[in-house]
Amino acid sequence: MTQRSITHPFGKKRRLHERVIETILFLFALFSIMITVGIAVILIRESFLFFSTPEVTLVGFFTGKTWQPMIDMFGFLPLLNATITTSVIAMLFAIPLGLFVAIYLAEYATDKVRGRLKPILEVLAGIPTIVYGYFALTFMTPLLRSIFGQETVEIYNTASAGLVIGILVLPMIATMAEDAISAVPKELRLAGLALGGTPIETTFRVVIPAALSGLSATFLLALSRAIGETMIVALAAGAGPNMTFNPFEAAETITGYIVRISGGDVSYNSVDYNSIFALGLVLFIITFTLNLISRKVSSLFYQEYE
Amino acid sequence: MKVMQAAAEESFEFLGKSEAVENQEIITLEDVNIHYGSFHAVKNASLPIYEKQVTAFIGPSGCGKSTVLRSINRMNDMIRGATIDGKVLFHGHDLYAKDVDPVLIRRSIGMVFQKPNPFPKSIYENITWGAKINGFKGDYNELVETSLQKAALWDEVKDKLKENALRLSGGQQQRLCIARTLAVQPEVILMDEPASALDPIATGRIEELILELKKYYTIVIVTHNMGQASRVSDNTAFFMVDEGRTGYLEEYAPTEQLFLNPTHKKTEEYISGKFG
Numbered sequence: 001m002t003q004r005s006i007t008h009p010f011g012k013k014r015r016l017h018e019r020v021i022e023t024i025l026f027l028f029a030l031f032s033i034m035i036t037v038g039i040a041v042i043l044i045r046e047s048f049l050f051f052s053t054p055e056v057t058l059v060g061f062f063t064g065k066t067w068q069p070m071i072d073m074f075g076f077l078p079l080l081n082a083t084i085t086t087s088v089i090a091m092l093f094a095i096p097l098g099l100f101v102a103i104y105l106a107e108y109a110t111d112k113v114r115g116r117l118k119p120i121l122e123v124l125a126g127i128p129t130i131v132y133g134y135f136a137l138t139f140m141t142p143l144l145r146s147i148f149g150q151e152t153v154e155i156y157n158t159a160s161a162g163l164v165i166g167i168l169v170l171p172m173i174a175t176m177a178e179d180a181i182s183a184v185p186k187e188l189r190l191a192g193l194a195l196g197g198t199p200i201e202t203t204f205r206v207v208i209p210a211a212l213s214g215l216s217a218t219f220l221l222a223l224s225r226a227i228g229e230t231m232i233v234a235l236a237a238g239a240g241p242n243m244t245f246n247p248f249e250a251a252e253t254i255t256g257y258i259v260r261i262s263g264g265d266v267s268y269n270s271v272d273y274n275s276i277f278a279l280g281l282v283l284f285i286i287t288f289t290l291n292l293i294s295r296k297v298s299s300l301f302y303q304e305y306e
Numbered sequence: 307m308k309v310m311q312a313a314a315e316e317s318f319e320f321l322g323k324s325e326a327v328e329n330q331e332i333i334t335l336e337d338v339n340i341h342y343g344s345f346h347a348v349k350n351a352s353l354p355i356y357e358k359q360v361t362a363f364i365g366p367s368g369c370g371k372s373t374v375l376r377s378i379n380r381m382n383d384m385i386r387g388a389t390i391d392g393k394v395l396f397h398g399h400d401l402y403a404k405d406v407d408p409v410l411i412r413r414s415i416g417m418v419f420q421k422p423n424p425f426p427k428s429i430y431e432n433i434t435w436g437a438k439i440n441g442f443k444g445d446y447n448e449l450v451e452t453s454l455q456k457a458a459l460w461d462e463v464k465d466k467l468k469e470n471a472l473r474l475s476g477g478q479q480q481r482l483c484i485a486r487t488l489a490v491q492p493e494v495i496l497m498d499e500p501a502s503a504l505d506p507i508a509t510g511r512i513e514e515l516i517l518e519l520k521k522y523y524t525i526v527i528v529t530h531n532m533g534q535a536s537r538v539s540d541n542t543a544f545f546m547v548d549e550g551r552t553g554y555l556e557e558y559a560p561t562e563q564l565f566l567n568p569t570h571k572k573t574e575e576y577i578s579g580k581f582g
Contacts, residue, residue: 110386187423191483193384195436195490196413205439210426304426304472 043284046277053271061278067241067257069272076279078243082158082251086233087226089162089247090169094226095219097166098173105174106181107203121171129168133235136164141236148248156238156250164236165229169222176221180214181207183302217298224290228283230255254279329356332494332524333378338392340373340382346552347373351392353543353558355494360516360525362535362561365545366581370553371528374545375496378526379415380408396494413440416487420499422479424471424486429454429463432471432482436490449489456522457485458515477508484515488523495519497527501534513538532577536565544573 050056055072064075101121105114140160145153153159184207192202208215238250239260252260258276266272333355340348348370355361355378363371373382380401382388394401401411413436424432433450434442442449450467454460459481463474471482480500487495497516501509509531516525516538529535535542542564546556557570568574575581 185423187419187421188425190381190384190417190419191423191425191486192435193409194379194381194412194417194419195439195486196409197436197439198409201439205435206425 040284043277043281046274047281049269050271050274050278053274055271056275065243069275072271074271074275076254076282078241079252079254079257079279080282081243081245082233082237082241083227083253083255085158085245085247085251086162086165086229086237086253087223089159090165090226090229091219091223093163093166094170094173094222098170098222099177099215101170101174102177102181103203103208105178107199107207118175121174125171125175129229129231130235132164132168133231135167136160136232136236140164144248153248154238154250156236157248158233158237158251158253159247161233161235161237161253162247164232165226168229168232169225172225173218173222176218177211177215180211180218180301183214184210211301213297213301213304217294217301220290220294220297224287224294227290228255228287230259234259254283258283329359331355332357332397333526334393334395334398335374335377336393336395338374338377338390338394340370340377341387341389342385343387346550348377348545348553351545351553351555353555355524355526356541357524358520358522359540360520360527360538362539362542363526363528363545364530364532364535364542364576365553365556366547366576368551368553369545369547371543371545372498373553375498375526375528378494378496379412379417381412381417383408413490414492415494415496416490416492417496417498418480418483418487418500421503422476422483424474424479424482426470426472428468429471429474429482430467432486433489436486440490453485453489454482456488456519457481458511458518459485475508477504477511480504480508480512481515484512484519488519492523494524494526497525499528499530502530509534532565536561544568544570544576546572546576 051058051061056074061074061076063077064073065077066073066075067078105117109117137160140163141153141155141157144157144160144163145155188206188210189202192206193199197205233253233256237256238252239256240250240252241257242249242251244251258279261272261276331354335351335353335355338348338351339346351370351374363375365371376382377390377394378396378401382390390402396411396415399406401408425435427435430450433453434446437446437449451460451464454463459478462478463469463482471479474482480503484495484500501512504512513534516527519525520540527535527539539561541558542561543558544556544564545553547553557564557568557573559569564573565577568577
């Protein structure tokens, strides 16, 4: 048997088309990264325009308790406060509930039940957020008003928006938390049971603590999602900045304000218009940081059990 | 060779007598049949387990020895579709009777697994976990120290009790798992190939530990390693698997007798390495 040639039959040409495809794939990847960078650049440039306006100061922006661009008051705390209120309400609702759903799915549901429930959760995650917005306005708000009284609960309020954001992120928390719980090795459950633990004791005192970092990552990502949520708050939380800690009062969130301004008839290059970029940048930094922390925590968690 | 045989016969006699006189049956399996769904995993297993002795389960893969082991503390309950017929008597009480709580069984019949599985918590918390849920009221520091001492791990870890148990070596982790089991104060310890994931030195330490522990506890050990069975056990149950892949008990005897004078042909073939 003669030895086969192991040199390129056409010199180096043979590999050329592979290189071309590789380059094209790389360019596509680069393109998507460039878009993200482009967004950040525009946000930063326009924010710079905003902060270079004489009426605006950095200190005033971050500490001011009044946001009234008409009278040159640019304190963003009322907007931030409303964002935090809706997000905290959403988390208070969605974390316990999502965790219970996840525990049930991961530890107790039979394969058959899990096979039916998970698709339902995924469908829930696919509902457009504008529909959730209507839901907040036409179902949650009337419900809250009938429970707590018409005088106590305003038509637009952060509680209703927050609860519905909670419903929105619930499927995300449930499915991601289920992944985190299922990633805990089976051997740890057996150890808990073999030491005389009941299934409940084993779940809550072995499995959940062991999944804690994975669960934290899930909660951070859900928080980030809640902070960035727009349509629900735009429809149901209120259309006017209001520095209040009462969740039954109307208050405008950062995202809600951005929607109102960018959809309204404010002229380009006005201070109002530029302000939404500064707010967008703040929002971007908050959610970006949360996502980064979440990723870091989650990669550490999944490393632990490899 | 002749000397060995003579010794074996002598010790057989000795063992036979000692069982009758000193060691009581603590667990009795009567016609145990285990199914996984429609698959017949183990048929008609009957054997005694004597108090404060080491009983070894050996046999080729798929012979059901681990399945039988798990039936003794009802860990098979955790496997969906697993059903059992027959009786597993513990102090004469059927563990599968309706009035028996499997959670409480496991507090008396502890288990150590093939792969060391410490909790991702501190060494200290690993020991106290089982005691805490069992409502232990005594001194936890003392419990941790005595449990680790009994498991021959105290000297190695006494200065780092707050450290995460996952940082210990495999052998240390396994001894920690044994210590954790001891802290619940069981009567019986089931060990499912406890050294198969360990290196020879760590294995040797586990074997020494088993010989020490049998002074206070009844031990049942599943092992693939026949040398290990002959070194640590008093009685050996040899399981085989039939053509339908159903496991059954082929021969049960005092260990020395089973290894030196097996009465069944299959036992002889297996221990001499002809298959398995």
